[in-house]
Amino acid sequence: MKKHSSKSKMSVRPAKKTLSKKHVGLKSDSQSRDVSALILQDHKPIKELILILKDAKGSIAKKQPAFAEFERLLSSHAKAEEESLYIHLKQVDHLRPEGLEGDTEHAIADRLMREVNESKGDDDLWMAKVKVLAELVDHHVKEEETEILKSYRRTSLLKSALKLANSTRSC
Ligand SMILES: [Fe+2]
Numbered sequence: 001m002k003k004h005s006s007k008s009k010m011s012v013r014p015a016k017k018t019l020s021k022k023h024v025g026l027k028s029d030s031q032s033r034d035v036s037a038l039i040l041q042d043h044k045p046i047k048e049l050i051l052i053l054k055d056a057k058g059s060i061a062k063k064q065p066a067f068a069e070f071e072r073l074l075s076s077h078a079k080a081e082e083e084s085l086y087i088h089l090k091q092v093d094h095l096r097p098e099g100l101e102g103d104t105e106h107a108i109a110d111r112l113m114r115e116v117n118e119s120k121g122d123d124d125l126w127m128a129k130v131k132v133l134a135e136l137v138d139h140h141v142k143e144e145e146t147e148i149l150k151s152y153r154r155t156s157l158l159k160s161a162l163k164l165a166n167s168t169r170s171c
C-alpha cells in the first residue's frame, strides 16, 4: 500500500505500539497473543476514523483530513498485518481461505484509496468512494476481530499444546 508522509491535524493518533516485522513467522501462543493485542490496538484509531468517514451528515471539509489520516494508518497496518497474520493463516490448510480473503480485501481497499485520490475535484464522487471504502474496511475489521483473530489464536493454542505434549513425552 502507498505510504503518505503528510501530517494531519486529526486528534486520532496511531497506537504507540504497532505491528512490526519482528512478529513475522509466529508460532507460539504468547506471540500470537501479542499480535492479536497489537492488531486490536491498531484498529482503535482506524475505527474512530471510519465513523467520521461513514457519517452521512459529515461534510467533505471534515472528511478530507480524516481520510488522509485513515489512509496513512490503514496502509501501514495492512502491510504489517499481511506480514504477521495473513502469512501465517495461509500456511494452515483450514485457515488459508480466510487468509486469502483478507489479502483480497486489503487489495480492494488499496485500490479504492487510489480511486479516492484520483476523484479529487468531483466532491460527490469523492464522498461516494470514501463511503464505500469506509464500509468495506468496517466490515473487514469486524470480521478480523470476531472471526480471524479467534481462529488464529485457537490454532496457535493448539500448536503450543501439541508442542508441550511432545516435549513432555520425550522427557
Ligand atoms: Fe486487515
Ligand SMILES: [Fe+2]
Pocket (backbone or CB within 6 Å): 039, 043, 077, 081, 141, 144
Ligand atoms: Fe486489521
